[in-house]
Amino acid sequence: MDSITDLFRTLVSEHGFEFFVVNDYPISDGLSVNVTIVNKNSFDYFIYFEIDYEYLGLIESDIQINLATKFKRYLQEIDVPFEISHYFEKNTYLIIATKYPKNTNINALFKKISHVEEDPYFFKKQIFYYFDEELSEIKVNDFDVNYSDYFNSVVSNIERYNSYIENNDVEYSFAIKMFEKFPFLKLKITENELLNLNQMINDKLSKKNLELIPKLLSLSNEKLINEWIESLGVSN
Structure with missing residues (x-):
């Protein structure tokens, strides 16, 4: 998988969601991103994009205000393949991916993320934080594989869990983070896995x-x- 954005779009497609990409949308002064707007039945919505770690502080001010006002109007004016209904204001998750620098203090990272996610205004928010090595550790080599099923099998594997506890299994850590940060992902446990x-x-x-x-x-x-x-x- 080339990027976290490609992975996100694959996962939402596997779950029956439609998505539409708005390229180079200006979310703040001097900052434009490719925004993926995701929908299912004109009821549940996700707004996804990736920004540099240094811009996380803008989410609670410029970015989310822009998305809640100007971006919604913009979507209603262009040719989006699904309806932007009145549920958009209440049923929208803002999911932001960010690659954090290796020298980042982990406590400072968690503090910054918690501050954003616990902000009660406009959107429910999730910050998916990762570093380059995590993407390279994904061991899916078959283009026909269902990524949702694959990551479900990783997380529900007790041997992989033990490896994660003892040796910090990078792929396992990445997988459980996805189930935590992507609200549409649900862990499925079969009876023989209990x-x-x-x-x-x-x-x-x-x-x-x-x-x-x-x-x-x-x-x-x-x-x-x-x-x-x-x-x-x-x-x-």
């Missing part, structure tokens, strides 16, 4: 403890359980 909690517990218990389980389950009230616990202390 964790067997009983087996996990048994794996953690010693053989001696396993032998005690039937005894504990046979006790019928709190008094008997307390007496049994006290007897363990005596026997030990």
